[in-house]
Every structure is written in structure tokens, then in C-alpha cells.
Amino acid sequence: MTIPALLTAQSCVDHVHLVLGSGPLAASRCAKSLEVGARPVVVSPEADDVHFTLAKAIEDGRVKWVQRDFQEQDLSTLGREEVDGYVDAVFVTLPSKAPESIHISHLCKRMRIPVNVVDAPQLCTFTLLSTYSDGPLQIGITTSGNGCKLSSRIRREIASALPPKFGPAVERLGTMRRRIWEEDYKSQNITDVADAEVEDEEAAGQRHTFNALVKEDDRDPAVLRTRRMRWLSQICEYWPLSRLAAITDADVSAILGAYKASAQPPAPDSNEPCDLAPALPAKKGTITLAGSGPGHPSLLTVATRNAIESAHFILADKLVPAEILDLIPRRTPVHIARKFPGNADAAQEELLQLGLDAMKQGKDVLRLKQGDPYLYGRGAEELSFFRERGYEVRVIPGITSALSAPMFAEIPVTHRAVADQVVICTGTGRKGAAPEPPSYRKSKTVVFLMALHRLESLVKTLTRVSDDPETTTPHARRLWPSSTPCAVIERASCPDQRVIRSTLEYVCQAVEEGGSRPPGLLVVGHACEVLHKPVEDKRWNVEEGYRNLDAAGSSVGELNILKELENVSVKSDC
Missing domain, CATH: 3.40.50.720 (NAD(P)-binding Rossmann-like Domain)
Incomplete structure (x- = not known):
């Protein structure tokens, strides 16, 4: 023992x-x-x-x-x-x-x-001890010689549970405590403040009256002299640490000012209510950038799902699937980005301003983005915008369709002896201009995001030399053979997913015949044929639907119907 x-x-x-x-x-x-x-x-x-x-x-x-x-x-x-x-x-x-x-x-x-x-x-x-220090706050852990590594682990776990910058808040509360003692004891003409402080504070912590309500109309001199300290002790005991950490120097001054005449009994005929717990300034709003993943609701991260359920206001990309928007509580207002060709920048500015206005009202804003916020999602631009205006931004990653969509289409983007590198590109450059495509290499897989609306011009830049001297790079770029396998994947992971397997020579014709079903992407490379060999004498092949993320291969709606039928049959048997 x-x-x-x-x-x-x-x-x-x-x-x-x-x-x-x-x-x-x-x-x-x-x-x-x-x-x-x-x-x-x-x-x-x-x-x-x-x-x-x-x-x-x-x-x-x-x-x-x-x-x-x-x-x-x-x-x-x-x-x-x-x-x-x-x-x-x-x-x-x-x-x-x-x-x-x-x-x-x-x-x-x-x-x-x-x-x-x-x-x-x-x-x-x-x-x-294994120690954690944050200004005046120090935490020490010991396992009594039974394992220093375990002590360090416990210390890290405890420190990570504390609000950030908690040390300065502890120092502010200490400043408040010292000022309360000085002002209250001076008002009572007590000269030995240090001795009185120790005696009264330690004794007060042991008395049964510690938890008694601090009343404004209490005229007992002993109570009047210590009520501010009792109030401070009670908020230290019961306020959430996150709220204590939010206390600023201005809050300290405001609270002390509200109690300036604490030793003076209120006027007998005073009917004015007085709040003995001055409220902190209005809560500062927050902003979260979160990725909604490729499409299916089950691919949301737990953090993003929690953010959806707790947000006061949601700004969503136009292509966030309806299945995910359906998860938003009815009480939460949602603004869908009004982006269309020629209006992208204006719509982006509108989103940023709406988010800023909501945060100024103290709201927690969720910026819900398709895929992952940092992969062609302007995530860093939005973070910089809000950070420059004094707001800290939380970023939650999302499963990107650049890697998950090929998997749902049974395309391994890397495969031994076939593909040893993956390149993720945008199909649309700034202001709609065509970006410079990557050079051909047989063992390379290229995933083009945001490419379907200009698929024809993209295929041309891959397979042909540009006639425009301004877009021709000084270094030689190897062209992609028109026979290179490729696949268009639309609505990846959703029940209405569609995969068009073809080659660069015929993919445009295939999409034109079948029509577009955004959001979608283009995968180019021989990895497209690892698990799906081309059908002889067919220029392309179309595959409809994807149910593997729903239990037993059924959609959510089908499962609900089955459950209802099961309940009906059970009731009939009863």
C-alpha cells in the first residue's frame, strides 16, 4: 500500500x-x-x-x-x-x-x-512532479515513483482540458481578490489587512454560510464587509472554467465598480433592483469552417455533425447535398451560397459579410463547405478574412472527394506496378481560365476537381498542344494519349452516384449524351482500369447508383419503410 x-x-x-x-x-x-x-x-x-x-x-x-x-x-x-x-x-x-x-x-x-x-x-x-505552468497557475502530478511517463500523460490530459490562456484569468481574479480585501478592510478601518484576510477567508471557506445567497439588502456589518469576497469565492467555485477564462481587465473594473459601495447599506426606500453578479460582456461569436465530405451523410466527421447541431447560423456551399442539409435543425437559419458563373466573387463576399454580421451578434457561425475546406475550397482565404477582423477560426477537415470518389468508383488511385503517384488539380483556374495541366506519365493518376462544366477544353489541353502562346510553357510538356483511361464520377457516395468509364478520346461524348449531374470530377490514368477492364467494342460504360453505405445495401428510405412494415406485422400478431 x-x-x-x-x-x-x-x-x-x-x-x-x-x-x-x-x-x-x-x-x-x-x-x-x-x-x-x-x-x-x-x-x-x-x-x-x-x-x-x-x-x-x-x-x-x-x-x-x-x-x-x-x-x-x-x-x-x-x-x-x-x-x-x-x-x-x-x-x-x-x-x-x-x-x-x-x-x-x-x-x-x-x-x-x-x-x-x-x-x-x-x-x-x-x-x-510532472508540472504544467501557465502564469500563476501550476499543476503538478505524481505517481509516487510508479511511472514518470504516466505522470506526464496524466498532466497532458488535464492541461488539455483547461480553457486556453487560463493563467492570465487566474491572475486577474487574484488582482480582484486583493483589491476587494484592501478596499473593504480600509472602509472598516482595519489596519492589519494581511492577518484579517487570512483569518476571514480561511474561516469563510469552512462556514455553512459559504453557499448562502449574497443579498443586496443585508445590513449585517460583518456580512457587508465580506460579501464581495464571498461573491468572488462563489463564482470561483461554481462558474464554468470557460467563463472564468473569459474575464478581462475591463470586466474586473466593471465588477469592482458595481460593488464600490459594498460596505454601505442600501437606502431603506430604495426599490431599484441590484444584480450582485454583474454580467460579462455579450458573448463573442465564433466561426467554424467545416468540410461536409463527398456527399453521403455518414461520411461527415463527428466534429462536423456536432457543429451542425450547435450552430446558430449556417452558411453552406451550393453543392452541399440535400441529404446533409436535412441534418440541420429546423430552428437554425441557413444561407446557401448564390454562386453561378460570373458571380462567384460577389457571392463569396456576401457569405463573408453575413458570417461577420452574425458573429458581431454573438452567434456561432458554421461555414459548411463541400469536401475539405482547404482543398480548392478557399478555406485559408476565409480564415484570413475572419482572423484579420479579430475572430479565431476553427477548421474541421472533411473527407475530400478527390480521394474518396475514386474509391467509391472502385478506382485505386495508386496501385503497385500501375500508379505510383497521385496529382490533384482544379479543372477551373482563376476567373474561369484553363489551368496548365500536368505532364503525362504512365504511372500517374490525376484527379481533376470542378472540371465537368469545361470538360471538353480540359481534355483538349491534356491531349493537344495549345495554339495560344501565352498559355504555352517554355518547358516541354508531354501530352496525354487520347487512349488514356479515364472516369467521370458524379454525386460520389450518394444513392444516385454515376460513374462513366471511358478514355480521353470519348469521355466528352459520353457526358454529353448522358447529361451532367454535379458535383463531379474527372479521374485520368491507367489506375482506372485496374479493377474495371474496358468492355470490348464499347467506347464507354455507365454505372448508376451506390448503396454500399446503407445497411444491407438499402437506402435510408427503404430501411425506414421496412421498419414500419415490421412494426405493423408485429402489431398484427399481437
């Missing part, structure tokens, strides 16, 4: 820490001592084994080095004058089973000097 240790936080400013050893652990102990304001003294005879960071600290004069073996009198001569030369703590980084480590531990225990021996809990009178 492990007996718990007494955990304390010790001020070590100007303390002398004796460190025995010169390796990485000794360097780490010295760094920690310097961090807390102590003065490390290293005793070690080996000049060649000094760790490089420790050597630098010695060279800079921040660490004193006594270059010899340890001597017993070091414990009582290398320390501070005010404690008769005794050192304040000893860190032994020598092998734990070495006779010297055991001897030093016994000496320190006899002289009541705190000692820590690496990897030897039985030789230690204190252990170091």
Missing part, C-alpha cells in the same frame, strides 16, 4: 540546490532549478561528460561547477550564509544503486536536508 505524500508548492528563490552528476539528468535538474529562481551548484569531477546544455549554463555563469568528487562537508558549506552554509536541497543523478548515492541519501536524511535520488523512491525525501 502506497502512503500518500504531502504535496506542497515551495518558493525556491535564491535557494542553493546541490546537483551531483553532469549528464542529461543533471542538466535537467539545473534547468528546473534556474526556472524557479534557485542557484544550482554542480559537483562532478568529469569534464568530458558534461552535458552540452549544462556546459553552456556553466559557461554563462548561471550554474556553479565544483570540479571534484563529492565531499560530506559540501552539504554544510556550499549553501547560503543565512542558513549557516547548508544547501537547501540535493539532487543525486548518479546511478541509484551506486554506494555513493545511498551514502548521500543517508547523510541528507540525518541532516534533514531534502534529497532526491533518480529512480530510487526509497532514497528520496521528496520527488519532482
Whole structure:
């Protein structure tokens, strides 16, 4: 059975820490001592084994080095004058089973000097905690020598659960606390503020009245003198940490101002209500950029689904499927991007302004984008827009159709001995201009997004030399053979998915005959024929529908009908 240790936080400013050893652990102990304001003294005879960071600290004069073996009198001569030369703590980084480590531990225990021996809990009178620091906030974790790695893991888990920048909020609350004590005790003509503060605050925390409501009309002098401190103690106890972390310097001033006359009893005839918990400023809105994936609702990430359900206002791309829009709660207003050829920039500006206006009202805005926000989705542009206006932006990735759509069409974009690289391109450049296509290589798979509305011109740029000298690059670009296999994938992952398998020579004719069903993309390369060999004497092949994401190959609607029928039959049997 492990007996718990007494955990304390010790001020070590100007303390002398004796460190025995010169390796990485000794360097780490010295760094920690310097961090807390102590003065490390290293005793070690080996000049060649000094760790490089420790050597630098010695060279800079921040660490004193006594270059010899340890001597017993070091414990009582290398320390501070005010404690008769005794050192304040000893860190032994020598092998734990070495006779010297055991001897030093016994000496320190006899002289009541705190000692820590690496990897030897039985030789230690204190252990170091795995610590997290954020300004005045410090968190320490120990497993009592049962695993430093586990301590670090627990510390990381706890720290990650705290609101960001919580340390400054702790400092602001501390400032508020000190000002409350000074102002309230001065108003009562109490001179020994420090003693009164300790006595009253510790006692108040133990009394049954701690949780009592702080009333504005309470005229008890003792209550009046401490009500602001009781109020502060209660908000520290009960407010969510995220709300405490949001407190600013302006909030501190506002709260203190609201209680300026706390020691004065209210006028008897006063009927004005007074809120003893001044509200914080209106909540600042947030913006989330989230990818909706290729189309099927089951391919949404959990984070995006949660964002859809919690948003106050949603700005959606035009091509976000109806199946995903159906997941939006009815209470949540939605604006669909009004993008069409020639209006893309204006529609984008409209979306950004709508999002900004909603956040100014304190709303949580979700910018729902097709696929992944950063893959031809203007995600970085939108992030920069909102960040420049003082808003932090959360970005949630989405499954991109560039890689998932070929999979749903049974096209492995890489395959041994067939395709060893994947290139993702846009089929439409800035302002509708045709982008420079990639050069041909037999083992290359190219996925063109946003390409179907200008499929014919894209195929021409792949297979022919451009007549326009401005679009001709100075380097030679290998043209793609017109016989190269390709596939058009539309509405990937949805029940009405369509795959057109053909070659660059006939793909335009195939799409023209079947009509367009956006959103869609073009996959080019020999990977298109790995799992689906071309049908002899057929220029193209069309495959309709995709049900593999629905249970038992049925659509959601079909499953609901089956469930209803099952319920009816059960009731009939009853």
C-alpha cells in the first residue's frame, strides 16, 4: 500500500540546490532549478561528460561547477550564509544503486536536508512532479515513483482540458481578490489587512454560510464587509472554467465598480433592483469552417455533425447535398451560397459579410463547405478574412472527394506496378481560365476537381498542344494519349452516384449524351482500369447508383419503410 505524500508548492528563490552528476539528468535538474529562481551548484569531477546544455549554463555563469568528487562537508558549506552554509536541497543523478548515492541519501536524511535520488523512491525525501505552468497557475502530478511517463500523460490530459490562456484569468481574479480585501478592510478601518484576510477567508471557506445567497439588502456589518469576497469565492467555485477564462481587465473594473459601495447599506426606500453578479460582456461569436465530405451523410466527421447541431447560423456551399442539409435543425437559419458563373466573387463576399454580421451578434457561425475546406475550397482565404477582423477560426477537415470518389468508383488511385503517384488539380483556374495541366506519365493518376462544366477544353489541353502562346510553357510538356483511361464520377457516395468509364478520346461524348449531374470530377490514368477492364467494342460504360453505405445495401428510405412494415406485422400478431 502506497502512503500518500504531502504535496506542497515551495518558493525556491535564491535557494542553493546541490546537483551531483553532469549528464542529461543533471542538466535537467539545473534547468528546473534556474526556472524557479534557485542557484544550482554542480559537483562532478568529469569534464568530458558534461552535458552540452549544462556546459553552456556553466559557461554563462548561471550554474556553479565544483570540479571534484563529492565531499560530506559540501552539504554544510556550499549553501547560503543565512542558513549557516547548508544547501537547501540535493539532487543525486548518479546511478541509484551506486554506494555513493545511498551514502548521500543517508547523510541528507540525518541532516534533514531534502534529497532526491533518480529512480530510487526509497532514497528520496521528496520527488519532482510532472508540472504544467501557465502564469500563476501550476499543476503538478505524481505517481509516487510508479511511472514518470504516466505522470506526464496524466498532466497532458488535464492541461488539455483547461480553457486556453487560463493563467492570465487566474491572475486577474487574484488582482480582484486583493483589491476587494484592501478596499473593504480600509472602509472598516482595519489596519492589519494581511492577518484579517487570512483569518476571514480561511474561516469563510469552512462556514455553512459559504453557499448562502449574497443579498443586496443585508445590513449585517460583518456580512457587508465580506460579501464581495464571498461573491468572488462563489463564482470561483461554481462558474464554468470557460467563463472564468473569459474575464478581462475591463470586466474586473466593471465588477469592482458595481460593488464600490459594498460596505454601505442600501437606502431603506430604495426599490431599484441590484444584480450582485454583474454580467460579462455579450458573448463573442465564433466561426467554424467545416468540410461536409463527398456527399453521403455518414461520411461527415463527428466534429462536423456536432457543429451542425450547435450552430446558430449556417452558411453552406451550393453543392452541399440535400441529404446533409436535412441534418440541420429546423430552428437554425441557413444561407446557401448564390454562386453561378460570373458571380462567384460577389457571392463569396456576401457569405463573408453575413458570417461577420452574425458573429458581431454573438452567434456561432458554421461555414459548411463541400469536401475539405482547404482543398480548392478557399478555406485559408476565409480564415484570413475572419482572423484579420479579430475572430479565431476553427477548421474541421472533411473527407475530400478527390480521394474518396475514386474509391467509391472502385478506382485505386495508386496501385503497385500501375500508379505510383497521385496529382490533384482544379479543372477551373482563376476567373474561369484553363489551368496548365500536368505532364503525362504512365504511372500517374490525376484527379481533376470542378472540371465537368469545361470538360471538353480540359481534355483538349491534356491531349493537344495549345495554339495560344501565352498559355504555352517554355518547358516541354508531354501530352496525354487520347487512349488514356479515364472516369467521370458524379454525386460520389450518394444513392444516385454515376460513374462513366471511358478514355480521353470519348469521355466528352459520353457526358454529353448522358447529361451532367454535379458535383463531379474527372479521374485520368491507367489506375482506372485496374479493377474495371474496358468492355470490348464499347467506347464507354455507365454505372448508376451506390448503396454500399446503407445497411444491407438499402437506402435510408427503404430501411425506414421496412421498419414500419415490421412494426405493423408485429402489431398484427399481437
